[in-house]
Amino acid sequence: MGFFMRNMVKVIFAVLTMVQIGLAETIVLGNGASFEAKIDSVIDGYHILEIPQSQIAQVRYGSPDYIRFINNTDVSTQVLKFVENKYYIKVKNSQIGGVDLMPAGKNTASSASKIKSLGAEDTSGYLFRMHGSNTIGAKLAPALVKRYLADLGAENITETEKAKEEMEIAAKLDGKEIKVEINSHGSTTGFGDLENSLCDIGMASRRIKDKEVKVLSTYGDMKSIENEHVIAIDGVAIFVNQKNSVFRLNTAQIKDIYTGSITDWSQVGGEKAPITLYARDNKSGTWDTFNSLIMNKQPLSEATKRYEDNTKLSEDVSADVNGIGFGGLPYILNSKELAISDGEMTIRPDKFTVATEDYPLSRRLYLYTKQDASKHIKDFIEFVLSSEGQKIVDEINFIDLNIKEFKPIITDEMPTQYRNLAQKLTRLSTNFRFETNSKNLDNKAKRDLVRVVKYLKENKFTPQNIYLVGFTDNVGSAETNVILSQNRAKSLLHTIKDKGVAIDSKNIVGIGEDYPVANNSDDKGRNKNRRVEIWVKK
Known part of the structure; x- marks a missing residue:
């Protein structure tokens, strides 16, 4: 009887799953957290789930991948593809505690929020x-x-x-x-x-x-x-047609695509099809940024179509199933943005990764x-x-400079000390970076300092609830870099204190070189890795 009942349960679960495939559901995890998705299929002990991009706040690629939903549910998973504004992910059956069928036509965005878990003119006549x-x-x-x-x-x-x-x-x-x-x-x-x-x-x-x-x-x-x-x-987004199965590239692959060394999508994990290239013109700052961060003085393929206008470029990529282009975040439009790696973390451009300038192509x-x-x-x-x-x-869909709090996705790749902080604190939406070969804050950091001090004062954070976390590049010994990262955080502590906000000196943390956001093989990457983050506790 026990054997019979166990098999009956399996049959009933399979039948219910077949009925639910393609319909919108609330997926309840074993820990009680939940999110909305459609079951695409169930294969070999896994649910394949289809999730609209509008339901996802952050994606962090790695082993495993991590997704944060707009209701702050985090899921460790494997992202299979990102096509036509939908993510397809693989979740073990054992992770799922239940599936609640949603009424037809229910608005997923609204239901997600209910889930628990002046001078004169010049001579030209212009102001x-x-x-x-x-x-x-x-x-x-x-x-x-x-x-x-x-x-x-x-x-x-x-x-x-x-x-x-x-x-x-x-x-x-x-x-x-x-x-x-x-x-x-x-x-x-x-x-x-x-x-x-x-x-x-x-x-x-x-x-x-x-x-x-x-x-x-x-x-x-x-x-x-x-x-x-x-x-x-802003972030220079790399985007493709919505039907393209490729959803992430590294900077070396992007360079090889735009120099003409890679000419077919099958060479980067896509379907076999020739790649069509779209790019901004030589007068564009977007092109200058792309040229500096990606091309490394290599010539652009002569087959590339060049544009003065961001919108026209994006529209043409969205109409070309084999196209690839780049532009500012507001100009992704009907195309699909790719997650990018420059040798370290693979990062999708979102408000948090671009605001902190962790995204490799932020500008x-x-x-x-x-x-x-x-x-x-x-x-x-x-x-x-x-x-x-x-x-x-x-x-206008650029990333503003007003200070906000974010709760980053916690991953296994984080150093233990950093992961412990991330579990109990939230991070402010700016990193403090410094002028090249200097302890002086750069111009953005000087303005950010005023914004951060104002934010800390208005929200009445006590000295015990503000943390400064320093990082370095990998030049020098690991032990020395821990000390360097602590010293840089201490320097910022004194600067903030001079502006009227006290921070407990016990809350200085030096991670050293252990958590780079960029590749340490060049100056640009090393500059990004030399940073101080601010974390707070309510």
Whole structure:
């Protein structure tokens, strides 16, 4: 009878599973946590689950992979594929405690939340003129300008396209017409137009080059905090057609694809099909970033189609089943972004990994102004950097600089000391990095310091509830690097203390070289690994 009953249970479970395949369910894990998914199939002791991208907050690839759902449920799993905005994952039957069928047509997003577990105008007639990056100029700059003008009390605000990648924002202020010009032909053009006094604000999706600093030196030090303004964080997303079965690549594979060394998707784990290449043009800061982080001075394949416009590039990739392209995060549109590895962790671009600049292809977006900028220009910059201005950055789907708390996915690869911290603390959305070969904070970190101090004060964190965690690259001995990482964290402690926030010196943690976020084989990777993170406890 016992044998008969056991087999009957197995048969009933199998029949129920067959009935449920393809329907939306709440998957309840053995530990009581739950998430929403569809059962795609059940094979050899595993459930294959289909999960909409909208249900997933973070993905961390490794052995195993980890997924965090929007209801903060974490699952260790194997990601099989990511196609048409859906993840397919493999979960052991033994991990699943139950399956609750959802009513037809139930909204998954809403149900998930219920699961328990000013100066004068210039001679051109413009208030100011913004030239440069298409990444900034297409959507973000117009939105910031319109809100700034509205806050001034301007009325009848309109946007007019003058030519391709050129627009004018006009309004009435105190009975007078005011205008702002926005031309978006690429970061390089912004620096050239600053030099020739054709614009007042340079927009750039890369940092100014030393040769450009020299040319513009008569207008001040363009790398000083007075003239260089980090306004947002973006990630250069690598994206493909939604039907493409490939969902992750490493930077070496991407380089080989764009140089033409790899020409078929089957060479990187996909279906056998020729790869079609799409890229931004040479004037683009997006191209400069991609060229610097990926190409390593190797020539681009002559078969590559080049674009001035991010949106057009992404649209063409989404229409080409064999296409691959790259652009800022807001320009993924109907394409599918890939998770990227540069030799260490494989990281999918999301708000947390890009905000902390852990994502290998994260980058900063800049505005550059001259030393003698007008009051309106200075006021506009301060507005952009303010909490209100940063909310607009978020609305346009870039990563804003306002401080937030995140609970990262806890993985087996974390050093024990770090994993213990992650289990009881939450992490703030900024890392403190330093100028090359210096103990001085870089310009972004100087602004972030003000934001962090304000956040810690407003949320009334006690000295015992703030932790500083330091890291290094792998140059030198492991023992020395632990000490170096502690010293860098101590340096930040004193800087924050000088701003009026005390931190218990016992909460200084030095991890050393044990948890790199980037490849230590080059300067760019080593610079990313030399960092201090801030963690807090409520």
